[in-house]
Amino acid sequence: MKDDVFSRSANRRSFLKGGTVAASAAALTAGLPGRVLAFDPDEDDRSQPTKGDIAILRFLAAAEIIEADLWTQYAELGGIGSNPPIELDPNEALNNYQSALSNLDGDGPQYITSNTLDEVSHGNFLNAYLASKGAEQVSLEAFRTLPGSTAPGTSGKLRITNLMNLNVDTSWFVRYRSTTNPDRGATFPQAITLNNVTAIPRNAADLAGTPDPQFPIAVPDHIQAIANVAAFHFGAIEEGGTSLYATLSQKVTSAEVLKITLSIGGDEIAHFLEWVDFSGNGVQGPVAPFTDSLSGLTFPNFFTNPPVQNTLSLTQPSLIFPVPCEFLNKDLPDVAIIRPTSDKNGGAVAAANGFINSGLFIGQTPKFFKTLLQLAEEADAAQRGF
Numbered sequence: 461m462k463d464d465v466f467s468r469s470a471n472r473r474s475f476l477k478g479g480t481v482a483a484s485a486a487a488l489t490a491g492l493p494g495r496v497l498a499f500d501p502d503e504d505d506r507s508q509p510t511k512g513d514i515a516i517l518r519f520l521a522a523a524e525i526i527e528a529d530l531w532t533q534y535a536e537l538g539g540i541g542s543n544p545p546i547e548l549d550p551n552e553a554l555n556n557y558q559s560a561l562s563n564l565d566g567d568g569p570q571y572i573t574s575n576t577l578d579e580v581s582h583g584n585f586l587n588a589y590l591a592s593k594g595a596e597q598v599s600l601e602a603f604r605t606l607p608g609s610t611a612p613g614t615s616g617k618l619r620i621t622n623l624m625n626l627n628v629d630t631s632w633f634v635r636y637r638s639t640t641n642p643d644r645g646a647t648f649p650q651a652i653t654l655n656n657v658t659a660i661p662r663n664a665a666d667l668a669g670t671p672d673p674q675f676p677i678a679v680p681d682h683i684q685a686i687a688n689v690a691a692f693h694f695g696a697i698e699e700g701g702t703s704l705y706a707t708l709s710q711k712v713t714s715a716e717v718l719k720i721t722l723s724i725g726g727d728e729i730a731h732f733l734e735w736v737d738f739s740g741n742g743v744q745g746p747v748a749p750f751t752d753s754l755s756g757l758t759f760p761n762f763f764t765n766p767p768v769q770n771t772l773s774l775t776q777p778s779l780i781f782p783v784p785c786e787f788l789n790k791d792l793p794d795v796a797i798i799r800p801t802s803d804k805n806g807g808a809v810a811a812a813n814g815f816i817n818s819g820l821f822i823g824q825t826p827k828f829f830k831t832l833l834q835l836a837e838e839a840d841a842a843q844r845g846f
């Protein structure tokens with residue numbers, strides 16, 4: 461379970477390939493002071509996680525528990541439940557929040573429920589894997605202290621995350637349409653400013669209102685604005701997960717742990733793609749432009765009023781795949797990739813700070829922040845063993 465144990469196994473493997481055991485052992489031992497060649501068969505197992513691998517998995521387990529908590533709040537109010545999919549009838553059975561989300565994609569409530577189930581499975585799997593390797597599991601249940609929404613449909617249980625006072629980072633919407641890369645120093649403006657906003661109906665009053673015939677499914681502009689905020693928040697969360705898994709995978713040593721991070725990371729990408737499309741539908745016709753008559757929050761039509769540099773390309777709402785961008789160095793051609801994937805921009809501390817700066821943990825205790833950041837620092841400190 462230690463990095464040095466793994467190094468010994470790796471060294472043994474490579475020198476066995478190279479020639480006679482006795483001669484090579486002497487040369488290798490001499491060349492690598494401080495390392496001991498071990499020939500214990502029990503240690504020659506490439507699948508065993510290193511200490512760094514465990515730190516990565518523990519931070520990812522925490523991140524998944526956080527994702528599961530916030531997605532559960534979305535699913536209780538905006539999802540269709542975990543029952544078999546039902547045909548959505550726009551005229552009945554849906555509450556206004558679900559209707560508003562359906563305006564962004566007719567299958568939106570189903571996708572919200574599916575995303576939630578995925579996050580729960582990610583967290584459960586990672587903790588079960590940690591336990592199977594004799595490592596300590598992660599629990600954030602001690603921090604389940606925040607009162608959530610009181611709107612009809614909520615379970616009323618206490619939460620780990622806050623969705624009712626968010627500063628949603630919408631710069632990813634610009635970043636994925638840009639040809640520049642944060643890992644090469646680029647910065648990106650917000651696509652739309654969403655400060656101190658709620659992403660879920662906070663109470664029954666948020667759900668009420670007079671239907672606005674402008675929308676495909678008539679809902680009040682106030683709840684449509686809340687759904688639009690949620691759409692950009694979905695993208696921010698899943699983009700963060702996408703970069704996080706891609707960044708931490710570069711530090712993994714065990715082949716089995718790499719299989720886990722690449723496989724779960726692929727699901728984060730799948731989520732992100734849907735929410736790119738979803739949020740784009742909130743800033744084009746027929747939904748946009750519109751203004752929340754209660755809060756004054758306006759969602760322009762990005763096609764007719766591009767919010768960044770007056771150019772359509774940086775916020776074109778019909779784009780959903782990554783636009784090719786600079787990567788590694790200026791001599792190589794632009795390429796369509798996940799970005800960022802550097803420690804600084806996409807690592808565990810960067811992800812934790814992204815969560816924190818968005819207001820996701822408003823109301824949490826100092827101990828919570830300390831716990832989260834310590835897990836993040838330990839994950840970022842992991843080094844690839846070979």
Ligand SMILES: [Fe+2]
Nearest residue numbers: 524527579582
């Ligand atoms: Fe996840």
Ligand SMILES: [Fe+2]
Nearest residue numbers: 527698701728
């Ligand atoms: Fe996710």
